[in-house]
Amino acid sequence: MEASAVKEMLELIYKSSTDELEMLDYLVDWARIKYASEAFSPAKIELVKYIDKVFETLKENASLKTINxxxxxxxxxxxxxxxxxxxxxxxxxxxxxxKHTEPGGKISISSKINEDKLVVQIKDTGIGMSKDIQKKLFTPQVKVLSEKRESNKGAGIGLLLVKGFLEKCGGEIWVESIEGQGSTFYFTLPLDKPENKPDESSTIVVDEK
Ligand SMILES: Nc1ncnc2c1ncn2[C@@H]1O[C@H](COP(=O)(O)OP(=O)(O)OP(=O)(O)O)[C@@H](O)[C@H]1O
Ligand SMILES: [Mg+2]
Incomplete structure (x- = not known):
């Protein structure tokens, strides 16, 4: 695509999104993954550091709604x-x-090791979601998307992106939820660098000598 076409497309998406800044963040992330695979640099990292960062960023939002x-x-x-x-x-x-938890609610994160993966659990006491929404959660739903735009809700690509990122990192995501009671999102990530994983980064170079 030509640069001008890309610009035009970005402007279109920008204008049509109700949550412009969030949408732009997504696009930057998406482009980064899609076209700049060299920017993908997994390493062994300390989970709690990243949870603290997120809590720091979102603590105001949460306290406005008195969510713990x-x-x-x-x-x-x-x-x-x-x-x-x-x-x-x-x-x-x-x-x-x-977004989906009533004031006074609670969001808690915990983790446990399962074989060579860490399973992270993010549990809320929110409104929960129907089986139907749960099924469609990690798939692109164009109709839902446009309806949401009209009703000024989110763009509905957050979890799609999350799933993409997790897959790229060798992890998975799923959800358990009961309407009216809350939702629990689970995701897994490898504990360590996968060994002998046949991918593009480990093309075997045979030394002829
Ligand atoms: N913790 C949750 N509790 C209840 N419903 C949820 C929860 N997380 C996600 N959902 C439902 O899943 C939908 C999709 O989430 P997703 O993050 O993909 O999109 P969004 O939040 O609507 O929009 P965006 O993230 O693009 O701003 C949400 O609109 C909501 O209906
Ligand atoms: Mg979202």
């Missing part, structure tokens, strides 16, 4: 992931939880 943000992640809980992606993953899930 809480985590039980211990120091030295290490995951193998891209730092920016991890930040975006946590930020998206927690900000959704704040």
């Amino acid at each position: 943000l809480h985590h039980e992640i211990e120091e030295n809980t290490i995951v193998f992931a891209d730092k920016k992606m991890l930040l975006s993953i946590i930020q998206n899930i927690v900000s959704n939880a704040i």
Whole structure:
């Protein structure tokens, strides 16, 4: 695509989004993953640092709604992931939880090790969601998308992006929710660098000599 066409498209999306700044953040993230794969640099990182950062960013939002943000992640809980992606993953899930939790509610994060993965749990006491919404959560739903734009809600690409990031990092995401009671998002990330993973970065170079 020509630069001018890209610019035009960006402006269009920008104008049509109801949450312009959030939308631009998404686009930057998306472009980064899609076209700048060299920017993907997973490493062993300390989970609690990123949770603290997200809580710091969102604490005002949460306290305006008197929602309690809480985590039980211990120091030295290490995951193998891209730092920016991890930040975006946590930020998206927690900000959704704040959006969909009534004042006085609680959001808590915990984790446990399962084989070679860390399972992170983000639980809220919010409005929950129907089975139907749960099914469509991580898939692009154009109709839902446009309806949401009209009704001034989110663009509905947050979780799509989160899923993409997690897959890129070798993880997964799923949700459990009961309407009226709350939602729990789970995601996994590798504890360490995958060994002998046949991907583009480990093309085998055979030494002929
Ligand atoms: N913690 C939650 N509790 C209840 N519903 C949720 C929760 N998280 C997500 N949802 C539902 O899933 C939908 C999709 O979430 P997603 O983050 O993909 O989009 P969005 O928040 O609507 O918009 P965007 O993130 O693009 O601003 C939400 O609109 C909401 O209906
Ligand atoms: Mg969202």
